[in-house]
Amino acid sequence: MFKGLLDKFRKGTTLDYEEAKELASDQDVKVRQEVAEHPRAQPEILYFLATDKVASVRAAIANNSATPRLADVLLTKDVDEVVRSQLAAKISKLAPGLSANEVDKLRRMTYEALETLARDQAVKVRQIVAETLKDMADAPPDVIRHLAEDTELVVCAPVLENSPVLTERDLIQIINLNPTDGALSAISKRASLSDEVMEELFASNDSAAVAGLLGNGSVSIKEDLLERICDKSRTVKALQDPLVHRPTLPKGVALRLADFVADHLIKALLNRKDLDPVTAAAVREEVSWRLDQAAEKEAAATTETPYSKAQRLHENGELAPSMVESALKAGQKEYAIAALAVLAGKSVAAVEKIATAENAKAVVSLCWKAGLEPESILIMQKRFGAIKPPSVLKPKNGGFPLSDDEMDWLLEFFGD
Incomplete structure (x- = not known):
């Protein structure tokens, strides 16, 4: 009798509720898991298995797109991190267009599940949500902002670096919140940054973030800001390398760098192809002067x-x-x-x-x-x-x- 039910189920034959429940209550975990994975299992049976005592069965329910949303909401509180991780991967893909003000019951429950997972105690669960939502243009703004302010870099960085949902105001607010180490560097790598956000990054005194900004070839940094970064690099040596290798350098910045840049970066500065002939000659002359001075200092002491x-x-x-x-x-x-x-x-x-x-x-x-x-x-x-x-x-x-x-x-x- 039981084998016949299982064969019918595997062949895709629709079972009535009592027959399906019998399979879902079987003592064999493999049988219950097979039911939990089936895309045409009845919603009531899937909801029933969402409380199964074995985590692998509940994980299969979390991963099943046919699982009723009410069961998904239940699983957001599951004690097993693997179960919640499976659920996070599925629910996050349903995020486009969701908002905190959903009227439709199904969409509201989906949003609630997503929001709960974005606040999960396990870093891995939150990371899965962040990685899935990072490129979505219509991801829920409230969820994105919460992930962007996460204290774990693996969670906040993907969103801070990539999310098109974050506004200039959001980014400036996050910068001023003194976020976790590395968060500002993530912002500095965004494909597009306003002048105001770049000014805030510079004002933060986070040298790693400013270095990241200099290395970001997709953003255009105002000459005035580049000059101030250049002046700062006299004492913050970590900024000199990304400055020298910045895709384009204004004439004034190149000449300033020639005056003090570290010796191991001189060759890179001289080899830049974006400098006009007059500027390049001036840089070479400045560097030549410096090298002459250095050579004289290293020579034997003299009373000249x-x-x-x-x-x-x-x-x-x-x-x-x-x-x-x-x-x-x-x-x-x-x-x-x-x-x-x-x-x-x-x-x-x-x-x-x-x-x-x-x-x-x-x-x-x-x-x-x-x-x-x-x-x-x-x-x-x-x-x-x-x-x-x-x-x-x-x-x-x-x-x-x-x-x-x-x-x-x-x-x-x-x-x-």
Whole structure:
């Protein structure tokens, strides 16, 4: 009799309720599990098996798409994590379009099951929900936000990095909540980020997240923000590598990096293909200056003064006017003064007098005499002559703003 029922069931023949219940109550676990897995088993029988004492049977019920939703809701509280994990994988796939305000009874129960699983005590269960929902454009917003704020990285990261449901406001709120370690890095890897969110990531002082942002080639970072990140990388060395390897770098950022980037990153900076020829040349010159300085420091100790060094380089044809600006950027004002004196044929005392006179015309005249380019007078007035912005003279028609006679007279006024 029993074997006949089982054969009928396996062949897909519909059994009446009493016949199916007999199979579902069989002492053999394999028989009960076979019933629990069957896609055409009666809903009442599947609900009955949802309370089976054997976890593998309940797991089969959790995995069965024919299981009535009421049984699914029951299984969200199952004591076995494997059962709840099977259920999470099934229910999460039904998430599109669900909301907390469902009127339809079946959809409301589906949402309740999903929400319960998203708050499950087992990390594995919550992770399954997060991994399934992470790319869904119409996943329930409340569930997505809860997963995004999860304290376990394996749960929150997939959603923070991928979910299109999260808004700019959601992301900023999460950043300001001081979430679990790694959460901000997940946000920094999103395919699209607004300027406001990127500003918040930078303000968080999470260097790993900022490094992740720099490594994210799909987002466009404003030049102003890149410059501030560059300045921060002087002390936060972990930001230098992703900065150097950023797909595109503005001219100003590349030049700043050349001034201080770690030695092992210099080659990568010099090999960038996105820099225009003028910028690339300026970067090479800055790096060359740095390398020269490093080589000299590693050499045997010497008593050579800044002025005698400038003279030696000048005699060897190696003292370029651009080195003055490079020295100032490196904080080597004494050497800059010496180089200016040699290049302009003036005494160190005369150059020092101009440096402290706060006279824009005198600084411009000295730059002209030393062979510096007209565009360099802006930074020279600021860093060398300490000229206040309202008094700064600008190049005129690509040249110096003063006549040669006037500049000669000014230099004579300040002495030899």
